[in-house]
Amino acid sequence: MAEFQAVMKLAELPLASMRAVTLGGRELVICHTREGVFALDNICTHAHARLCEGRLRATRLVCPLHGASFDIRDGRVLGPPAEVPLPSHALRIVDGTIEVALAAAAPGGSAGLPEAPPSQPPAERP
């Protein structure tokens, strides 16, 4: 099981705001709402957009590129065009510090990033 690691002070993240952080080479978005504080992958599962540049409406996170929306409490899709849930991560607050334990990497690559196409040597011609 992943260990909790400090990512920022709660005091640095006002209510109804979000911020991108990097943990273990993975980019996350930390969201602070009346429902609590939540950590999710920062890259939209539809294409490659940074969700921290979108909008946070209560517990709904809206992608800035095509408008897909996710529930920040569990990463489930609330609105298209995304179909794949957003990976979410365990979070706790210890003495005013936000700590996150990373979930397993998303299938197909870390942080939902598309995998690079396999490089192939040029075909030999007879």
Ligand code: FES
């Ligand atoms: S990249 Fe997020 S909805 Fe398309």
